[in-house]
Amino acid sequence: MKNVEVAIEQGGAAAAETFQPRIVGFLCTWCSYAGADQAGSCQLEYPANVSIVRVMCTGRIDPEFVLKAFRAGADGVLVLACHPGDCHYKEGNLRAAQRHAVLVRLLEQMGIERERCRFDYVSAGEGEKYAQVISEVVSSVAALGPLSINS
Amino acid sequence: MKTGVYFCNCGSNIAEKVDPERLREALERSGAEMAWFRTHPFLCSEEGKQFLEQELREEMPDRVVLAACSPREHEGTFRRVLAEAGMNPYLMQMVNLREQIAWVTADPEQAVAKAAAAVNGALRRVALHEPLEKSELEAAPEVLVVGAGPAGLKAALTLADAGRRVTLVEKSPVIGGLPVRYEELFPNLECGPCLLEPVMGELLHGDKAELVEILTLSEVSEVAGSFGNFLVKIRRRPRYVDPVQCIGCGECAAACPATLPNPYNGGMDERNAIDFAFTGGLPSVPYLDPSACTRFTAGSDCEACRAACPMGPELVVFEEQEEIVERRVGAVVLATGATLYDCSGFPNLGYGSCPDVKDALEFERLIASTGPTGGEVLTSAGKAPASVAIVHCVGSLDDAHRPYCSGICCSYAFKFNKILQERLPEAKIHHLYRQLVAPGKEEFRLQNSAREYAGAQFHRYDRLAELEVVVDGGQKLRLAGGELVDAELVVLCPALVPNPDAEKLAALLDLPLDGFGFFEELNGRIDATRSKLRGVYLAGTCQGPTDIRGAATQGAGACGALLSELVEGRTIELDPCIASVDAERCAGCRVCARVCPFRAIGFDAEQGTSEVNPVLCRGCGTCVAACPMKAIRGNHFTDAMIEAELEGVLA
Ligand SMILES: Cc1cc2nc3c(=O)[nH]c(=O)nc-3n(C[C@H](O)[C@H](O)[C@H](O)COP(=O)(O)OP(=O)(O)OC[C@H]3O[C@@H](n4cnc5c(N)ncnc54)[C@H](O)[C@@H]3O)c2cc1C
Ligand code: SF4
Ligand code: SF4
Numbered sequence: 121m122k123n124v125e126v127a128i129e130q131g132g133a134a135a136a137e138t139f140q141p142r143i144v145g146f147l148c149t150w151c152s153y154a155g156a157d158q159a160g161s162c163q164l165e166y167p168a169n170v171s172i173v174r175v176m177c178t179g180r181i182d183p184e185f186v187l188k189a190f191r192a193g194a195d196g197v198l199v200l201a202c203h204p205g206d207c208h209y210k211e212g213n214l215r216a217a218q219r220h221a222v223l224v225r226l227l228e229q230m231g232i233e234r235e236r237c238r239f240d241y242v243s244a245g246e247g248e249k250y251a252q253v254i255s256e257v258v259s260s261v262a263a264l265g266p267l268s269i270n271s
Numbered sequence: 272m273k274t275g276v277y278f279c280n281c282g283s284n285i286a287e288k289v290d291p292e293r294l295r296e297a298l299e300r301s302g303a304e305m306a307w308f309r310t311h312p313f314l315c316s317e318e319g320k321q322f323l324e325q326e327l328r329e330e331m332p333d334r335v336v337l338a339a340c341s342p343r344e345h346e347g348t349f350r351r352v353l354a355e356a357g358m359n360p361y362l363m364q365m366v367n368l369r370e371q372i373a374w375v376t377a378d379p380e381q382a383v384a385k386a387a388a389a390v391n392g393a394l395r396r397v398a399l400h401e402p403l404e405k406s407e408l409e410a411a412p413e414v415l416v417v418g419a420g421p422a423g424l425k426a427a428l429t430l431a432d433a434g435r436r437v438t439l440v441e442k443s444p445v446i447g448g449l450p451v452r453y454e455e456l457f458p459n460l461e462c463g464p465c466l467l468e469p470v471m472g473e474l475l476h477g478d479k480a481e482l483v484e485i486l487t488l489s490e491v492s493e494v495a496g497s498f499g500n501f502l503v504k505i506r507r508r509p510r511y512v513d514p515v516q517c518i519g520c521g522e523c524a525a526a527c528p529a530t531l532p533n534p535y536n537g538g539m540d541e542r543n544a545i546d547f548a549f550t551g552g553l554p555s556v557p558y559l560d561p562s563a564c565t566r567f568t569a570g571s572d573c574e575a576c577r578a579a580c581p582m583g584p585e586l587v588v589f590e591e592q593e594e595i596v597e598r599r600v601g602a603v604v605l606a607t608g609a610t611l612y613d614c615s616g617f618p619n620l621g622y623g624s625c626p627d628v629k630d631a632l633e634f635e636r637l638i639a640s641t642g643p644t645g646g647e648v649l650t651s652a653g654k655a656p657a658s659v660a661i662v663h664c665v666g667s668l669d670d671a672h673r674p675y676c677s678g679i680c681c682s683y684a685f686k687f688n689k690i691l692q693e694r695l696p697e698a699k700i701h702h703l704y705r706q707l708v709a710p711g712k713e714e715f716r717l718q719n720s721a722r723e724y725a726g727a728q729f730h731r732y733d734r735l736a737e738l739e740v741v742v743d744g745g746q747k748l749r750l751a752g753g754e755l756v757d758a759e760l761v762v763l764c765p766a767l768v769p770n771p772d773a774e775k776l777a778a779l780l781d782l783p784l785d786g787f788g789f790f791e792e793l794n795g796r797i798d799a800t801r802s803k804l805r806g807v808y809l810a811g812t813c814q815g816p817t818d819i820r821g822a823a824t825q826g827a828g829a830c831g832a833l834l835s836e837l838v839e840g841r842t843i844e845l846d847p848c849i850a851s852v853d854a855e856r857c858a859g860c861r862v863c864a865r866v867c868p869f870r871a872i873g874f875d876a877e878q879g880t881s882e883v884n885p886v887l888c889r890g891c892g893t894c895v896a897a898c899p900m901k902a903i904r905g906n907h908f909t910d911a912m913i914e915a916e917l918e919g920v921l922a
Contacts, residue, residue, distance in 0.1 A: 142921060144917060144920060144921065149343070153341075153343065154343060156370065156371055157341045157343060157344075157367070157370040157371070159370075159375060160341075160369065160370030160371055160374040160375050161370065161374070163374050163375070164375060165375055165376070165377050166375055166376075168372070168376045168378070168381040168382065168384070168385040171385065171388050171389060171392065171920035171921070172367070172371060172389070173392070173913065173916050173917055173920065174342070175892065175908060175913065176848075176890055176891055176892055176908060177891035177892055177893060179866075179868075179891050179892060179893030179896060180891065180892030180893065180895060180896050180905065180908060180913075181896060182895075182896040182910065183896075184910075185913060185914065185917060188914055188917055188918075189917055189921065192917060192918050192921040192922075193921045194921055207868075208891075209868050209869070209889060209891035209893065210783075210803065210868035210869070211868050212868065212891045212892075212893045215866060215893050215896075215897070219896075251375070
């Protein structure tokens with residue numbers, strides 16, 4: 121049931137030529153999801169490869185979710201948190217940052233490049249940064265090619 | 272399971288980029304489990320909401336997916352429509368087609384594909400949603416106010432005016448906070464006692480006085496529970512005088528043979544072991560200081576005060592013991608105020624070693640008619656000084672001490688200038704400053720008056736270390752350029768720093784302090800009357816420097832927030848989207864309690880398991896992700912829901 125992939129492949133000519141990575145983005149409600157909404161309000165165009173899963177706080181993100189995403193076919197995962205000190209829940213973003221640091225080491229041991237799992241901070245006012253991070257993560261994961269455990 | 276998908280065109284905002292027909296086809300092709308897919312031009316319009324409500328009533332879906340705009344915008348709106356239609360509002364999931372797809376994707380094909388993935392994720396997620404109910408909690412309407420300065424007084428009065436019972440806890444023997452020490456106030460040299468006394472009088476004897484319990488010489492010693500139900504223990508030190516029967520005549524003080532330096536006058540004069548804090552202090556009842564009374568210090572059998580009391584010897588109670596008072600309250604207002612930065616850390620300024628170097632609070636007493644000199648400005652030698660130096664910014668705007676501007680010091684320094692101008696018209700006044708500020712709509716008057724006064728000179732300095740108090744014949748002050756000026760009296764205006772007690776209270780309540788030790792606000796800009804702990808409100812200089820106007824306004828403001836959240840006769844509504852521990856699975860490791868940013872997780876020692884306090888939990892889910900036993904469930908964001916969405920968007 122690879123309908124989404126099919127749909128993407130059926131897309132524009134440019135899309136058919138180059139590899140289109142599939143990426144899952146975990147966003148916290150208060151900062152990064154709001155930043156994504158702001159990018160929308162400003163009508164900033166960015167690649168369509170990142171599907172968003174919203175959580176209340178990045179502290180909720182179990183490293184297991186990231187592993188599941190790779191297993192379910194993602195070529196990359198993006199976690200976006202509030203800037204340090206801005207977390208609506210005081211410090212969930214710091215937990216997320218700590219977990220990320222451990223997780224990328226584990227991923228590398230599993231043969232998954234650390235660039236496939238990006239952690240960054242986007243505030244509610246940083247629509248432009250959001251669009252830029254999306255573009256960057258899509259091109260860096262595209263450059264790595266499809267994730268081998270997926271094929 | 273019957274899931275209805277509703278697609279909102281949002282005029283042309285969404286439909287122009289994400290063609291609903293093509294989206295429906297893509298979803299059908301992929302075998303997505305949806306019972307129907309319907310569109311509407313504007314779901315959030317009145318007409319659109321009616322349409323949706325009617326649909327839900329007639330079609331009775333088990334679940335609903337709304338492919339529309341950001342849930343940040345309309346999740347609440349559509350949850351209410353579900354509730355109106357008799358459906359549990361949590362059985363719905365929104366897909367953000369507008370902000371995160373239609374408006375940001377150039378290619379319509381890719382937009383449809385991304386939308387199909389998102390709706391697919393939502394369909395799988397919503398299938399696992401569970402009906403949730405808001406729970407309710409009985410709450411105590413009573414309030415504890417800690418600190419009886421302008422902020423706490425105003426808070427207590429505001430609450431009493433609203434009919435609330437208040438326990439006002441004050442550490443010192445008198446109420447009023449720092450300003451009871453000042454006779455005249457900036458910005459307009461208003462009479463301080465005249466301004467404060469009506470407020471204090473109202474609390475002590477006004478119409479609402481029976482609603483306000485004032486506990487002086489008292490401190491909070493223990494706090495348990497949470498918003499709606501705090502159980503507070505208050506340690507009350509003995510006053511040794513019966514406050515109910517005492518008429519405040521002061522005969523006891525006149526008879527007492529023992530003395531000690533008077534702390535209210537900075538030790539510049541003496542008080543008797545039994546005495547008033549100062550003339551006019553309220554409540555107008557003396558207190559006995561056991562550190563000076565010979566019965567306590569030397570085991571004497573002195574009865575002078577007891578014998579002198581015209582109301583009877585039983586009014587002086589030497590046997591009185593410390594007691595613990597327990598109160599149950601729904602909320603707490605912290606108004607513990609501030610104090611002055613310790614000037615003895617600047618040896619070059621001579622504070623503590625030169626008797627004619629005073630801090631600003633001591634100087635306030637020196638100019639007060641109830642002070643040690645009866646309001647005459649005198650040096651330690653009992654002479655009117657011919658020169659006075661006022662040093663601004665002592666410890667403020669100084670990275671080595673306090674980097675912030677204390678905001679009020681220049682204003683009171685200009686007040687001192689005006690008072691000196693009147694009382695010592697011959698005296699030369701030197702202002703030493705790093706920055707001069709007088710914010711506010713009235714404060715400029717005293718500043719202008721000081722700047723225009725011929726007897727005043729202003730000298731800028733960069734670092735405090737450039738200044739030096741020299742005692743050479745008379746007292747002099749070395750200016751930044753090296754020049755020596757006469758300064759028979761030096762007044763230091765130190766940084767305003769949090770009361771040291773703030774730390775104790777913060778530990779009792781589990782409240783965060785900021786980098787300087789002030790209580791941290793929920794949000795320093797938009798939510799500055801609330802602390803980070805639900806049900807605890809902040810007012811006055813315990814949250815940062817401010818003047819009396821600011822402190823009193825914050826006291827009233829905190830009550831606005833408090834009264835809107837702790838409504839008498841109304842239960843506290845608890846959000847259902849919170850965490851809960853499955854005691855069967857919990858191993859008792861307490862990892863969850865360590866990571867919870869709101870200290871919402873307690874431990875049931877008997878069972879050896881953790882439990883979430885639903886009042887304190889804010890549903891961030893940090894504990895859910897941290898529990899090694901997977902024993903914690905995050906309502907509405909369960910592992911299964913998030914994973915289903917994840918698999919759905921990638922399918
Ligand atoms: C020298 C000087 C002159 C000033 N002159 C002026 C002026 O002219 N005009 C003006 O507008 N402002 C003036 N101010 C500022 C003014 O003093 C403050 O704005 C005001 O005191 C703040 O009120 P508050 O209620 O927040 O705190 P405070 O007045 O500090 O009161 C806090 C109260 O809480 C009590 N407390 C502390 N800890 C505890 C505890 N753990 N338990 C129970 N009780 C506790 C304290 O004993 C105190 O009574 C001056 C300040 C200084 C230093
Ligand atoms: S982390 Fe999990 S197992 Fe450990 S105490 Fe908390 S709920 Fe129990
Ligand atoms: S969900 Fe967040 S606030 Fe609630 S108990 Fe867990 S860590 Fe604490």
